[in-house]
Amino acid sequence: MSFHPQTLAIRGGKEQTEYNEHHQALFLTSSFMFNNAQDGADLFNKNKDGFTYSRTANPTVSAFQNRVAQLEHAEAAIATATGMAAIQAALMTFLNAGDHVIISRCLFGTTMGFITGHLMRFGIEVSFVSPTKPEEWQKAIRPNTKMFFLETPSNPLNEVADLERLANIAHDNNALLVVDNCFCSSALQQPLQHGADLSVQSATKAIDGHGRVLGGVVCGKNELINAIAMYVNACGLSLSPFNAWVLLSGVETLFARTKQASESALKIAQWLKQQAQIQAVHYAGLPEHPQAHLVAKQQAAGGFVLAFEVKGGTNAAWKVIDNVQLFSKTANFGDVRSTITHPWTTTHCRIPPEDKQQSGIQEGLLRISVGLEHVDDLISDLKQALEKI
Numbered sequence: 001m002s003f004h005p006q007t008l009a010i011r012g013g014k015e016q017t018e019y020n021e022h023h024q025a026l027f028l029t030s031s032f033m034f035n036n037a038q039d040g041a042d043l044f045n046k047n048k049d050g051f052t053y054s055r056t057a058n059p060t061v062s063a064f065q066n067r068v069a070q071l072e073h074a075e076a077a078i079a080t081a082t083g084m085a086a087i088q089a090a091l092m093t094f095l096n097a098g099d100h101v102i103i104s105r106c107l108f109g110t111t112m113g114f115i116t117g118h119l120m121r122f123g124i125e126v127s128f129v130s131p132t133k134p135e136e137w138q139k140a141i142r143p144n145t146k147m148f149f150l151e152t153p154s155n156p157l158n159e160v161a162d163l164e165r166l167a168n169i170a171h172d173n174n175a176l177l178v179v180d181n182c183f184c185s186s187a188l189q190q191p192l193q194h195g196a197d198l199s200v201q202s203a204t205k206a207i208d209g210h211g212r213v214l215g216g217v218v219c220g221k222n223e224l225i226n227a228i229a230m231y232v233n234a235c236g237l238s239l240s241p242f243n244a245w246v247l248l249s250g251v252e253t254l255f256a257r258t259k260q261a262s263e264s265a266l267k268i269a270q271w272l273k274q275q276a277q278i279q280a281v282h283y284a285g286l287p288e289h290p291q292a293h294l295v296a297k298q299q300a301a302g303g304f305v306l307a308f309e310v311k312g313g314t315n316a317a318w319k320v321i322d323n324v325q326l327f328s329k330t331a332n333f334g335d336v337r338s339t340i341t342h343p344w345t346t347t348h349c350r351i352p353p354e355d356k357q358q359s360g361i362q363e364g365l366l367r368i369s370v371g372l373e374h375v376d377d378l379i380s381d382l383k384q385a386l387e388k389i
């Protein structure tokens with residue numbers, strides 16, 4: 001029988017023990033015993049399936065990996081301690097000194113910091129281009145280009161990249177297309193279905209959905225995931241079994257949460273557009289979004305994160321933050337509780353001001369992640385805060 005993704009999110013990938021437990025068991029153990037010396041040798045030499053040590057593999061983590069792989073239409077997945085570990089592993093496994101990588105200039109600040117502060121230290125050449133202009137990616141190709149990396153929709157401006165076009169350009173040049181799927185999660189977008197080679201995600205966000213634990217996951221073909229798994233094991237980037245167990249519960253409600261949050265986010269975006277204090281609203285779900293045709297093709301809904309710019313720069317933006325009563329003032333997103341943050345001074349604070357401006361992040365920009373509170377309460381909260389500017 002084949003099942004819908006909503007069913008797989010709840011039942012996919014379970015590792016069942018002999019005790020017939022209904023919920024996925026938590027294997028909170030750092031190592032596994034061998035029956036005898038020969039058994040240990042067989043397990044370590046992979047002559048036999050099984051578990052040896054939780055940095056390498058663990059049944060609870062495997063259940064999480066298998067479930068997310070099913071949702072992303074991937075042959076396999078490898079889980080990591082954080083979303084940043086997933087990004088690091090996806091990039092470092094395949095890049096060598098002297099290689100060239102083309103990267104979207106619209107990225108989460110820490111990802112940008114990893115690329116400029118670390119990746120480039122190892123002799124990897126980087127070109128930054130616009131996520132929405134495939135011709136820039138084509139033009140940036142060099143004989144040593146090995147990878148394209150981008151977020152779609154981008155954090156925080158919701159720019160949407162044409163995955164199929166970029167995949168074609170990458171593959172024509174023997175490069176891998178790696179996509180950060182954080183803003184949609186596996187419920188709203190499956191990048192591999194549009195030609196990506198690897199889909200990377202911070203499970204800390206919508207997969208957990210309740211702001212409890214950190215985690216990351218990379219999905220793709222067996223061959224690529226096996227190579228990343230070796231890197232994750234060697235560098236100790238593995239997801240803890242406890243976090244995997246928490247994330248397995250989170251993923252069960254992922255479809256219902258992202259559907260409702262996307263509906264509320266659209267209502268909020270439409271309301272914000274009418275407000276006098278607002279300069280611009282950036283939301284992939286709006287019909288007038290510049291890449292609406294791609295959103296319709298690639299995403300099941302607009303998503304749960306939107307950004308809007310208030311007139312009056314940082315002062316005005318901070319007044320909104322300081323006056324909201326319901327929104328949590330925190331940088332996480334994808335939570336059942338709505339959150340608000342000021343990218344200029346928080347998530348993107350270490351990016352130089354001119355680079356922020358070049359990627360469209362202005363001082364008056366606020367990012368909100370829409371949770372499951374009643375949408376009218378969220379709008380009332382924003383209304384009273386905007387009135388304080």
Ligand SMILES: Cc1ncc(COP(=O)(O)O)c(C=O)c1O
Pocket residue numbers: 082083084085108111151155180182183201202203204205214215216
């Ligand atoms: C788009 C994006 N990618 C990756 C990450 C990193 O995830 P983590 O915080 O789980 O390391 C974040 C975190 O906010 C993010 O927004």
